[in-house]
Amino acid sequence: MCKPTIISREGDVSVTHCMDCKIVNIWNRNVLITFSFEQFNAFVDSTRGLQFDDYIEHHPDGLEVVILASPFPDISLVFTRVEWHEFFAALHQAVYMQQIYQMVQA
Ligand SMILES: [Zn+2]
Known part of the structure; x- marks a missing residue:
């Protein structure tokens, strides 16, 4: 059963993940983006440093x-x-929280 957990929130942006399904959802008002853990990390890496x-x-x-x-x-x-x-603050906080979850799980 899917149990999404909120791992970050900044302004209108919330990020949730599910450790069972290994998915990350980015909720941004009327947009919902769903990533696998790998896709999420790749997206954050590819956008890191953009000004x-x-x-x-x-x-x-x-x-x-x-x-x-x-x-x-x-x-x-x-x-x-x-x-x-707000969007990138939420994403970077989510990455940090994911690392903590993975350490706890390991
Ligand atoms: Zn799930």
Whole structure:
């Protein structure tokens, strides 16, 4: 039976995982992204060090945003500056918590 645990929360972003199914869910308002543990770590590694200021584009309403390709074709993630920082803070906290869970389990 699936028992998701919240491993981080930052602003609108929550990250849960299930140790049995070995999946990570990133909940971000109306977007839910599901990764295997391996996919999650690969995603975090591939996005680590990205700077908001290096990728600024403009939303149709004029807001500065950064668009990040998602692992899924034709779906991109759009972040304001605040959302960007919340998203990656939540992810990095989740990685840290996963390491703790894996140490406890080992
Ligand atoms: Zn599960």
